[in-house]
Amino acid sequence: MENLIHLDAKGLVMLLMSAVFVNNYVLQKFLGICPFLGVSKKLDQATGMSIAVIFVMMLATAVTWPIQHYLLDPHGFGYLQTIVFILVIAALVQLVEIILKKYIPSLHSALGVYLPLITTNCAVLGVTILNISSQYDFVSSLINSLGSGLGFFLAMVLFSGVRARMDGGDTPEAFKGLPITLVAASIVSVSFFGFAGVIERLFS
Amino acid sequence: MDGIIFAVVLVTAIGIICAVMLAVASKLMAVKEDERFPVIRECLPGANCGACGYPGCDGYAHALIEEEGIKTNLCVPGADAVSRKLSEVLGVAFEDVIEQVAVIKCKGDCKVTSAKMDYQGIESCKAAKLLFGGTGKCTFGCMGFGDCATVCPNDAICIENGIAHVNTRLCIGCGMCASVCPNKLISIMPDVEKMLVTCSNTEKGVITRKACSHGCIACKKCEKECPVGAITVTNNLSQIDYDKCTNCGHCAEVCPTKCIMKGDFSGIHRMDQE
Numbered sequence: 001m002e003n004l005i006h007l008d009a010k011g012l013v014m015l016l017m018s019a020v021f022v023n024n025y026v027l028q029k030f031l032g033i034c035p036f037l038g039v040s041k042k043l044d045q046a047t048g049m050s051i052a053v054i055f056v057m058m059l060a061t062a063v064t065w066p067i068q069h070y071l072l073d074p075h076g077f078g079y080l081q082t083i084v085f086i087l088v089i090a091a092l093v094q095l096v097e098i099i100l101k102k103y104i105p106s107l108h109s110a111l112g113v114y115l116p117l118i119t120t121n122c123a124v125l126g127v128t129i130l131n132i133s134s135q136y137d138f139v140s141s142l143i144n145s146l147g148s149g150l151g152f153f154l155a156m157v158l159f160s161g162v163r164a165r166m167d168g169g170d171t172p173e174a175f176k177g178l179p180i181t182l183v184a185a186s187i188v189s190v191s192f193f194g195f196a197g198v199i200e201r202l203f204s
Numbered sequence: 205m206d207g208i209i210f211a212v213v214l215v216t217a218i219g220i221i222c223a224v225m226l227a228v229a230s231k232l233m234a235v236k237e238d239e240r241f242p243v244i245r246e247c248l249p250g251a252n253c254g255a256c257g258y259p260g261c262d263g264y265a266h267a268l269i270e271e272e273g274i275k276t277n278l279c280v281p282g283a284d285a286v287s288r289k290l291s292e293v294l295g296v297a298f299e300d301v302i303e304q305v306a307v308i309k310c311k312g313d314c315k316v317t318s319a320k321m322d323y324q325g326i327e328s329c330k331a332a333k334l335l336f337g338g339t340g341k342c343t344f345g346c347m348g349f350g351d352c353a354t355v356c357p358n359d360a361i362c363i364e365n366g367i368a369h370v371n372t373r374l375c376i377g378c379g380m381c382a383s384v385c386p387n388k389l390i391s392i393m394p395d396v397e398k399m400l401v402t403c404s405n406t407e408k409g410v411i412t413r414k415a416c417s418h419g420c421i422a423c424k425k426c427e428k429e430c431p432v433g434a435i436t437v438t439n440n441l442s443q444i445d446y447d448k449c450t451n452c453g454h455c456a457e458v459c460p461t462k463c464i465m466k467g468d469f470s471g472i473h474r475m476d477q478e
Binding site: 071075076077080083084087088090091094095098099101102103105 | 207210211214215218219222223225226229230233234235
């Protein structure tokens with residue numbers, strides 16, 4: 001508990017920005033590729049999915065951080081992290097779905113099938129575990145999750161635009177469908193390497 | 205040893221807490237379903253084929269309850285019987301269902317055309333189509349791996365002599381086969397039409413002829429001979445306008461490759477009525 005990193009306001013903004021651009025979960029860490037390729041065909045679907053991911057990432061972090069630091073670590077159960085987090089996140093998403101269905105049906109129908117899909121999204125598990133291993137304190141963890149969610153949102157929206165362009169383009173027969181999508185995804189990913197170092201320089 | 209027991213107990217405890225929480229939440233916050241839903245859902249056949257245009261029978265039942273003016277005659281597999289039941293439950297006027305059957309627009313079996321390769325890949329039309337446009341000499345025709353037969357909920361499609369055949373007596377007209385055929389050979393047609401062009405090849409006559417002796421070579425003989433002008437040859441393929449066709453069968457007689465045929469379209473529902 002003593003070794004946790006505490007960040008000031010400037011540090012938090014920097015953390016947020018670098019989570020969005022430099023450490024983008026989809027394009028730099030290659031987590032959550034399945035929804036990135038699967039749900040990025042249309043802009044409205046991509047937006048719905050991303051908002052659900054932001055929401056679940058924040059919520060999962062808010063629940064798993066205390067579990068790790070107050071339940072697992074003090075009793076030497078740190079190694080149970082993965083299995084406990086999977087369990088808790090899955091239950092949490094189900095609970096959120098039930099609550100939304102009852103009290104905010106409009107939001108429930110807007111998020112639709114994406115909410116249960118996120119239960120098994122590795123980007124959500126990834127962000128909770130990386131928050132722990134990076135030794136962030138609670139506030140920094142939440143900010144990092146928000147940034148990661150926004151980064152996912154950015155990647156999805158950008159890529160749905162790229163795919164809309166590709167649909168209209170004259171793709172060679174052999175590249176139609178998944179091949180050209182994967183090639184485009186890799187090029188978008190390469191373009192994000194351009195952000196490396198930019199955020200640190202901006203704030204130093 | 206203690207460690208492992210505590211670990212198991214801890215994970216089990218967390219699991220139980222989550223389970224109880226979810227169970228309580230789902231009881232407390234259960235959303236009431238419309239009481240008509242199970243009744244309407246019971247009327248539908250439950251094939252989940254999507255012929256009505258909604259995602260499965262559940263989707264159609266929800267649409268019927270929630271939206272005004274959804275027609276009760278959209279369930280093709282259920283035919284008149286289902287439409288009648290739905291009309292009773294919802295208290296709207298009964299509308300006749302246009303019963304439909306699947307027809308395959310290819311008769312290129314192993315007697316009239318041949319394979320251009322010794323295909324040993326995955327036994328599926330979808331996979332075979334990816335390799336040089338299919339296994340047959342004709343890239344438009346039926347490859348006979350039976351993707352359509354696999355999805356058919358009523359076993360109405362069989363593969364004989366290398367191509368798919370629809371047993372219209374068993375066909376419920378759901379259209380699942382039409383959506384999986386990579387060559388788009390299967391049409392869903394009202395079960396009253398009779399004349400059918402059993403070819404889908406849009407190549408020029410010479411090329412079609414080389415690939416298959418049964419194909420439409422776009423000679424335009426049917427177009428000229430049709431007494432009511434119901435046939436037009438567009439894109440090197442003969443097409444019948446069923447609004448004009450009188451089922452006289454003259455086109456079938458004059459067609460040099462016999463690719464226009466009198467089809468037997470009597471579907472399962474018509475059989476029931478008779």
